[in-house]
Amino acid sequence: MSEAAVLDAQGVTVRYPGTPPVIAVDEVSLRVAPGETVALVGESGSGKSSFARAVVGIEKTAGGTVLFQGSPVAPLGLRRRSKALTSIQMVFQDPSTSLNPRRRVGDQIADGIATARARGAAGSTVGEWLERVGLPPAVATRFPHQFSGGQKQRLAIARALAARPSLLVADEPISALDASTQTSVAALMRDLVAEAGAGMLFISHDLAVVRRIADRTHVMFGGRVLESGPTAEVWAAPRHPYTRALLAAIPEPDGEGRIPVAPSVADRAVWAEVPAVLR
Ligand SMILES: Nc1ncnc2c1ncn2[C@@H]1O[C@H](COP(=O)(O)OP(=O)(O)OP(=O)(O)O)[C@@H](O)[C@H]1O
Ligand SMILES: [Mg+2]
Numbered sequence: 068m069s070e071a072a073v074l075d076a077q078g079v080t081v082r083y084p085g086t087p088p089v090i091a092v093d094e095v096s097l098r099v100a101p102g103e104t105v106a107l108v109g110e111s112g113s114g115k116s117s118f119a120r121a122v123v124g125i126e127k128t129a130g131g132t133v134l135f136q137g138s139p140v141a142p143l144g145l146r147r148r149s150k151a152l153t154s155i156q157m158v159f160q161d162p163s164t165s166l167n168p169r170r171r172v173g174d175q176i177a178d179g180i181a182t183a184r185a186r187g188a189a190g191s192t193v194g195e196w197l198e199r200v201g202l203p204p205a206v207a208t209r210f211p212h213q214f215s216g217g218q219k220q221r222l223a224i225a226r227a228l229a230a231r232p233s234l235l236v237a238d239e240p241i242s243a244l245d246a247s248t249q250t251s252v253a254a255l256m257r258d259l260v261a262e263a264g265a266g267m268l269f270i271s272h273d274l275a276v277v278r279r280i281a282d283r284t285h286v287m288f289g290g291r292v293l294e295s296g297p298t299a300e301v302w303a304a305p306r307h308p309y310t311r312a313l314l315a316a317i318p319e320p321d322g323e324g325r326i327p328v329a330p331s332v333a334d335r336a337v338w339a340e341v342p343a344v345l346r
Pocket of ligand 1: 090110111114115116118
């Protein structure tokens with residue numbers, strides 16, 4: 068890979084205070100190349116969101132480096148981020164967090180379009196972005212509280228994509244959508260990001276969706292990456308027992324394209340195979 072990575076995280080560590088302190092992310096390294104979608108999977112509490120917040124610079128790191136297009140991402144609050152970093156966009160796990168409750172949703176998408184235009188990127192209209200994520204253009208004048216959780220996720224995705232980011236960090240962006248539309252919305256995100264030569268870090272519990280859209284997959288457990296590789300290879304020949312347990316817990320989508328909710332892997336017998344040091 069000769070082209071500079073859009074995201075190059077090396078040995079990132081995130082620690083939360085407590086007795087004992089929580090090591091939420093333990094020396095995680097991950098690269099996202101231009102045009103690439105990289106998935107981060109792993110069960111609840113494995114450190115995915117902490118890592119995502121660290122790479123966009125809104126969570127303090129206790130170690131490691133994060134380079135965005137070759138430059139360091141400083142741990143700054145969202146509002147204090149430099150102009151250069153506006154080409155990183157994040158869709159948060161809780162969609163209410165991604166949207167300003169006091170502003171009309173159309174205005175928020177328009178902000179994204181303005182961000183894109185300021186950097187010379189082509190911008191579509193607010194109505195076009197709403198339609199792309201499956202919402203009627205007429206909803207532009209409404210406020211976030213007038214939408215369902217799934218609709219808010221669609222709006223957060225539209226706002227983030229409208230800014231034409233070089234890097235999109237999407238933390239469970241489709242979890243509140245109907246199972247039948249999760250794959251299509253995720254594929255839309257992947258396609259729009261890749262078309263622009265941008266990269267996406269895609270965090271999801273939904274391995275069926277990950278399998279369809281991610282070029283590479285990293286499997287996280289207890290703050291560490293246990294296994295990573297091209298998605299097809301991870302699925303065809305998972306090396307780590309934990310990955311095998313995760314994959315075994317996910318049935319194939321049925322003929323209608325519906326993706327069943329993954330059962331927890333925590334109580335599976337195969338769990339016993341995970342080395343004690345990683346539990
Ligand atoms: N602000 C915080 N203060 C203290 N501990 C935290 C904080 N945020 C997360 N943690 C802890 O850090 C660990 C990783 O949490 P994180 O939210 O990153 O996991 P996750 O993989 O995103 O989980 P989920 O799939 O449920 O979203 C957990 O043990 C969690 O309890
Ligand atoms: Mg999370």
